[in-house]
Amino acid sequence: MHITRVRCTGNPHRKLLTCTRRGARERxxxxxxLRELRALAPKAVA
Incomplete structure (x- = not known):
């Protein structure tokens, strides 16, 4: 898996939502x- 971090200018904000099928989070x-998203989301704005 590869996730790329892109620096943003200004004061960006967003809401990140995920959706999975029932039981899929166990895969x-x-x-x-989901772990990577949780770890990277707070650090996404530099």
Whole structure:
């Protein structure tokens, strides 16, 4: 999996929502993607 961080100028803000099928969060790939999003989201604005 590869996630790219892009620096933004100004004062950007956003709301990040995820949606999975029931039980999908238990799948290793889905769980890993959600972990990465949780880890990277607070650091996304430089």
């Amino acid at each position: 290793p790939a889905v769980a890993a993607a």
